Amino acid sequence: MRKKERQIITVGLILLFAAIGWWAYHGGGGGFVDITNALSGNSTSTTTYELAVSNLLATVDQATGHVLVSFQLANEEHFNISSVQILYALNVADPNNATYTALNATAENGTYKAEIPSKFGDVVYYKIKVSYNAGKTLESDVKSITVKDTAAPTLNSVSINYNSTAGTFSIDFNATDNDAIATYYVYYADLGTSSTVSNTTTFTAVNATSLPVVISNVTANNYYAFYFVVEDISGNKAMLYNETSPYIVQANATATWPVVVTEQSSS
Structure with a gap:
């Protein structure tokens, strides 16, 4: 091969590599990078890379009600990524036309994460946005994910106070929940002069959203049977x-x- 021909081939290869580099950097559009091997004579093999969101997972933090979102980006090493965000909206009627708030995702060992500041009862809509x-x-x-509390309340004890003048029971609950107690229930039955329940005993339910729970028209010296329930805003219950x-x-x-009254109390 003559010197001039070798020079022409060398210049051609330099231009080819420059073109391939430009194509790889600009992605070829739509999240793809195509690199064609033109150095092997008749070879037409092509390597194609697609930038994609993978292993997307959303979980509810039971202590805070926040939604924790994690995901990975397939083939990200072949793209020049400038930002990775999670866009979210809460309790919207039309998620496709809603205004989304952006959170920057942080990367750790190849996994991107962000925490959406939601609360129990929210419906969270979210999507991933990558600029590259x-x-x-x-x-x-x-x-989307509904922020549901899966932890049941704790019902530690109940305090019953009898007012003989007013003919009432006033009942307070010592109960806790990782979010909030929504409803307090008192189930009671007037047993009359008997101190035992039977298969025919009927309980009346009284519920309230605040304390104390008051039961009126109490007959002096009659016996009363009780059991108690608390329910949080997600429908989890505890019984005493x-x-x-x-x-x-x-x-x-x-x-x-x-x-x-505790579970260890004797009647």
């Missing part, structure tokens, strides 16, 4: 005693009130 290759954008489909084994107390004005 000087102005190109990859945006995922909208996903039950319909077949209730707590029984007499409406006796001379007894010491209030009576503190």
Whole structure:
């Protein structure tokens, strides 16, 4: 091969590599990079890379009600990525036309993460937005998750206070929840002069969103059977005693009130 021909081939290869580099940097459009091997004579093999969101996962932090989103980007090493964000909206009627708030995702060992500041009861809509290759954008489909509390409340004890003058029971709950107690339930039955329940005993339910729960028209010296339930805003419940084994107390004005009821209390 003559010197001039070798020079022409060398210049051609330099231009080819420059073109391939430009194509790889600018991504070829739509999240793809195509690199064609033109150095092997008749070879037409092509390597194609697609930038894509993978392993997308959303979980609810049971301590805070926040949604934790994590994901990975397939083939990100072949793209010049400038920003990775999670866009979210809360409780919107139309997620496809909603205004989204952007959170910057942080990367750790190849996994991107962000924490959406939601609360229990929210419906969270979210999507991933990636900016790359000087102005190109990859945006995922909208996903959703309902922020549901899965932890049941704790019902530690109940305090029953009898007012013989007013003929009422006033009942307070010592209960806790990782979010909030929504409803307090008192189930009671007037047993009359008997201190035991039977298969025909009927319980009346009284519920309230604040304390105390008051039961009126209490007959002096009658026996009353109780059991108690608390429910949080996600529908989780905790119970103290039950319909077949209730707590029984007499409406006796001379007894010491209030009576503190725990699971270990004897009737």
